[in-house]
Amino acid sequence: MINQEISEILGKMAEIMEFLGNPADKFRIRALQNAAIAIGEASDNLELLAREHRLREIPGIGEGIAKKIEEYIATGKIKEFELLKKAVPKGFFELLGISSLGPKRVKILHSELGISNIEDLKKAIADGKVQALPGFGEKSAQKMMEGIDIKERSKGRRLLGEVYSTVEEIVENLKKCKDVLKIVPAGSFRRMEETVGDIDILVTGKNHVKIMDYFAGQPYVHKILVKGDTKTSILTNEGLQVDLRVVDSNQFGSALQYFTGSKLHNVHLRTFAKNRGFKLSEYGFFKGEELVGSKTEEECYGALGMDYIEPELRTDNGEIEASFKHQLPKLLEPKDIRGDLHAHSTWSDGASSIEEMARRAHEQGYEYIAMTDHSPSLTVAGGLKISELKEKKREIDALNEKLPIKILFGTEVDILKDGRIDYPDEVLKEFDVVVASVHGHFNQDNTDRILAAMENPFVHIIGHPSGRLIGQRNAYPLAYEKLFKRASETGTALEINAHYSRLDLQDVYIREAKRWKCLFSIGSDSHSFKSLWMMQLGVALARRGWAEKGDILNTLPWEKLKKVLK
């Protein structure tokens, strides 16, 4: 999305300016960095904001950066960036990607040894030239070689759902260390961002050294990157970086607050607090010299006169002000979910039978699960022909007689290229739940197709509305305002697809759609009973979009849901 592109450019501009090293640019650099992060996490599409001349509503964006953004939207380029790029060696950003190398040292390497890319650097280290530079030594050369190795091994940020079980395993493993009292994963994982760069884990315990030794000695540790009394960083065998921080129990709250971030949330919170005479750090919240909060996060926020802010909201998008005014939403919680409204079975492209799916759903505490197998157009996914539906219905009816959970007769139909649905109305009306999704023609604006689907009285839910696959396929262009308006008018729910590769709608749009009073349904899009747990990711996504229980269809008991769907 355009936000990511612009965020990257602004960040790179800051890096180049640091490289150039003009002292007068010190705070300009910081402003660019702040803006880059703010845009990366902004809950609004920049193109949309620019059109309405509302760019400066994003904290950190002023007149100068707003102009640059408008320039990029209009021309696809930022002139100043094009000029700055000419001032750095070709492999500059590649070199910066190496851990332990920043703009200052890249500059020395370039001016002293003419190093402009990773290959040059490897050679200079092999020749012993880097080690001989003032300020550099044998150790830093070795660090750089390790940094290159890590860069080549790691695949960048990973999907939340892909690291989920790894984090659970590491937490379970750390529990076995008898010096550890409390363990909580922090950072982007706790905020449930769609991707995570590394994993931060916070523990409390008396004997810091023993805990660090225990952690560093585990079989999943491939390499120790940093090891100290309060922080140890390792690389797992799969190339995932895990940072372990140890604090005393009485500092758990302030430390958890700090290590949960986001960076922008913390910077804003500290500035906010500083203006009121407080000083915040991971060791405590202080008013002057007096400690006013440190044991729990509630105590810390409370000391500032604020309500507790849920981790998913800590993106610096108005949550600090809302908390201070006691206007935060009461967020949806996992226990509010009574069923799953999007799941597949062996009837189409799933790996589990309806019975297996239903049994696991019951174990998760659900009252119902909708079995929404594909429709005929999706031949690759074994979509059901009309003639097969009766048999599937009979199976569901039989299972409903013997299982302690209600199985809903559902379907995920295709929205065809012209907006029609690929079952006729007299077939559609037999289903309990109809999810309508776009499964083809991704490279066009699909607003009209989806609007047409919403007009169909038998369509209850628009599945994965934007069609994106994280890191693989961009969302197709959509006029979101039109969709939200019509969804609200027709009572068509928008899906919050919980599958970790989709997470669609995104938090940005959930929040926007909520302003239009749209309804949502959360579906795991599971193709196996083993995937039903992904509902948690969908709940977290909904929370990141400020959604409350009343916004979500599948918080309703079946008897009420049935009426809403009709």
Place this chain on the structure above:
DNA sequence: GCCGTTTTCGGCCCGACTGTTTTCAGTCG
């Protein structure tokens, strides 16, 4: 370059770890 319960000027979050240093700069989060 951004921002405002002290401000349209004068500040800009705070600390750990590392390596190369005799007191600190660079990097990272």
